[in-house]
Amino acid sequence: GQQVMQIPQYQHVQEGEDFTTYCNSSTTLSNIQWYKQRPGGHPVFLIQLVKSGEVKKQKRLTFQFGEAKKNSSLHITATQTTDVGTYFCAGTSGTYKYIFGTGTRLKVLA
Amino acid sequence: GAGVSQSPSNKVTEKGKDVELRCDPISGHTALYWYRQSLGQGLEFLIYFQGNSAPDKSGLPSDRFSAERTGGSVSTLTIQRTQQEDSAVYLCASSLRERNTIYFGEGSWLTVV
Numbered sequence: 062g063q064q065v066m067q068i069p070q071y072q073h074v075q076e077g078e079d080f081t082t083y084c085n086s087s088t089t090l091s092n093i094q095w096y097k098q099r100p101g102g103h104p105v106f107l108i109q110l111v112k113s114g115e116v117k118k119q120k121r122l123t124f125q126f127g128e129a130k131k132n133s134s135l136h137i138t139a140t141q142t143t144d145v146g147t148y149f150c151a152g153t154s155g156t157y158k159y160i161f162g163t164g165t166r167l168k169v170l171a
Numbered sequence: 172g173a174g175v176s177q178s179p180s181n182k183v184t185e186k187g188k189d190v191e192l193r194c195d196p197i198s199g200h201t202a203l204y205w206y207r208q209s210l211g212q213g214l215e216f217l218i219y220f221q222g223n224s225a226p227d228k229s230g231l232p233s234d235r236f237s238a239e240r241t242g243g244s245v246s247t248l249t250i251q252r253t254q255q256e257d258s259a260v261y262l263c264a265s266s267l268r269e270r271n272t273i274y275f276g277e278g279s280w281l282t283v284v
Contacts, residue, residue, distance in 0.1 A: 104262070
């Protein structure tokens with residue numbers, strides 16, 4: 062079945078450093094979504110990417126969907142302590158069933 | 172309500188007992204999901220409801236797990252004869268339609284002792 066992997070599993074950065082998490086699917090995706098889960102909280106939607114090679118930005122966050130629509134990345138520029146949490150990608154191959162990635166837990170050291 | 176509502180927020184139960192977890196999706200959302208998240212882990216798909224269609228139960232880990240959705244709104248996830256490995260946060264989510272933004276509830280934290 063469809064599998065979605067994320068790397069790295071954990072990342073500790075100094076405040077101000079950049080951070081990137083990568084998402085790889087075993088199958089071609091029709092679209093991909095990114096979520097952020099703060100410690101003790103629930104996943105909150107960040108963005109959806111649909112087109113091959115699509116790039117979207119939200120302030121310091123840059124999201125990219127691969128040309129083959131099998132991978133995606135989230136890049137945070139100049140991390141802040143408020144960026145702490147676990148970032149999940151979630152992809153679907155054309156149905157309703159979103160398969161979530163394994164998540165990347167980000168810790169930002171002040 | 173404004174968001175997805177789940178109850179109870181926390182449940183401690185003895186091994187072997189049955190538990191029911193309730194989810195009230197956002198009004199008007201036809202799609203409803205249940206996911207399970209063990210401590211520090213990712214989200215595991217359990218079941219999906221869409222309108223009046225037959226639910227996709229392919230993620231339910233065993234026949235001790237069942238779920239229903241009444242009237243296309245409220246959903247109940249039932250775990251029979253709970254085991255310690257069932258301890259996790261059970262997250263309910265809803266969306267307006269397929270492949271739209273998924274909104275999660277706060278989750279029901281289940282601890283089986």
